[in-house]
Amino acid sequence: MVSAGDLAYLEEKLKRPITPLEYACFENLWSEHCSYRSTKAFLKTLPTTGENVLLGPGDDAAIVKYSDDIALAIGMESHNHPSYVDPFDGAATGVGGIVRDIISMGAKPIALMDLLYFGQITEEKNRYLLEHVVQGIGDYGNCIGVPVVRGEVTFDRGYSGNPLVNVVCVGIVDPDKYLTARVKKPGNRLVLYGAATGRDGLGGASFASRDLSEDAEAEDRPCVQVGDPYTEKLLIDATLEMTATGKIVACRDLGAAGLAGASSEMSSSYGARIEADCVHLRENGMNEVEIMLAESQERMLMEVAKDDIPALAVIMEKYSLQWRDIGEVIEEARYIVTFEGNMVCDLPIDLLVEGAPGEAWHAEPYSHERPYQAPGGDLKDLCLSVLSHPDVARKDWISRQYDHDVQLRTVSVAGGAGLLRLGDSALALSCGCSPRHIELKPYEGAANTVYENAANLACVGSNPLCVVNCLNFASPVHPEIYWQLGEAVRGMGDMAIAIGAPVVGGNVSLYNESDEFGTRILPTPSIGMAGKGPVIRYTLPADGATLAIAGTSAPALGGSVLDIVTGCGGEAPEMADPSILEKIRLFVQNGGFAADISAGGLIAALAECAPAATVSLAGDAISALFDESSGRFLIAYADKSLAEGLDAVEIGAVGGDGLIISVSGMTIRFTLQETEAALDALTSVMYAE
Structure with a gap:
């Protein structure tokens, strides 16, 4: 709802009461989801320009130069609240929405990435949500022929009752021929085309800007759109x-x-007059508020010169798409809507689109780090518990439901980054977040989230081009959350500068809390990153290859998977030094193998990349195996000269019939079957459903 303060402010500005449609417009366009009221000041601090940035934040998607004849259109969106109320349609329409953001730039969508966050997998409701969210993403992406090439899934109680569904889409377009979403000339017509308008999705923007109630699934179902991928x-x-x-x-x-x-957003550089009666409808008896605010899917709006409408109508009708001329661009900076012969909205367009007052909440720093207590128990059992944790275990149950190869560009989806062939080079895509580290140290954790994605690109020999983000947080009304938010954006920006990857777009999703479960989500500034490099197919190191660790960092176990499993506590990782990334890129380009050591620590990297190997580690066993501090890589090479300049510490060699690790005077052995069973734990749980 429009707050009492906002309503008084508006009526004072307009010198009159506002109409029902005007109220609905302000309720949605001044919502956090659309206006970024609580984050404007923070977002302005992010680096958004660079030599390859052709169009930065503010449009439906960013445009980034990839080569002389290819530009990337890239965007990121969330569909969090709808995916709790109706997981299949919520997730499916999240995909549909971000894909339309890309095609509105005149770009062909070529790849999707999804970042998903759920409550504990041991709870039936969370397994249900996961199952239907994945089904919704897979169904929509597969039907429209856009491959899902990367994804991440995180499980934590904080997401119970408020799962997060974040989606990145990337498209390609001629650098000189992309479209924008700003009208250019008064007198041009506004043409609506695509699906007919129904009542589904009413109030979706305002719905996305409030806490979920206990009765959300029943009460808010009309706020969730229903998609049609065909x-x-x-x-x-x-x-x-x-x-x-x-x-x-x-x-x-x-x-x-x-x-x-x-x-209104499209016409904000001039003005617009809309005839709501002209909109093609799916349902009879819709009023002006329903027509103008419904979020029915698969609809686009374009500015066209009046004389060009017939030529474009031929194309739309060829594809059996309905269309209507619903209004015009006007010289006067007003937003006007008529319905049944009455003026139902007449507003200064800048007041509606850009006039939402910023919200500056009180910020209060905190410290949630706990003293470290060495976990007890058998070391091998600890390793298997970490490997079988759903954050570390393989996500095959999910990825098998997505078509990775449609469009025939996909080179590899294994490892930390997806690779697609573009011309004679590879587009590298990575996504991810480290919510538990960010919860403990928001600045350092968010900086390392950016770093980890750049590290994933380095492991396939690629340089980062740009970053998109989705800032998922609980309510900024809480002083610690508002501080958390500001620190996370600051860390994200500083690391983006350090790696030379501007933040070209994103989305903000606040108020992610659940009355039903009494939970707040962890701070989750999800990252999507695009890069460019050679075409290198991801291949695990061969028998006989030397294994080594490149890079150094201060050991940190706070927020690690081991911490989740045992409650050991400890400090969270410090901010990583990105200087090693260029060395890793060159090492991989010259034929070496590299894997970023992150979730699950070295034991997870070994189990995934060298499950048959003999390894000897120095120092404390717990730190050596489970430390997740950023800045280290498991590398492998057949020729030692490849690793020159990396200051790598050799730890063993690939080969044998299982994983043998010597550390702290003890030796632990894992058969291939034990390692596989642990890594397949999530798949086993979901297939058992």
């Missing part, structure tokens, strides 16, 4: 064909706040 595929093909004519002047996806959001 219509989306038609939209993709039709929009690309219309873009090729050069007759689309500007284009925007209908997402949050529906037609009201798209048409």
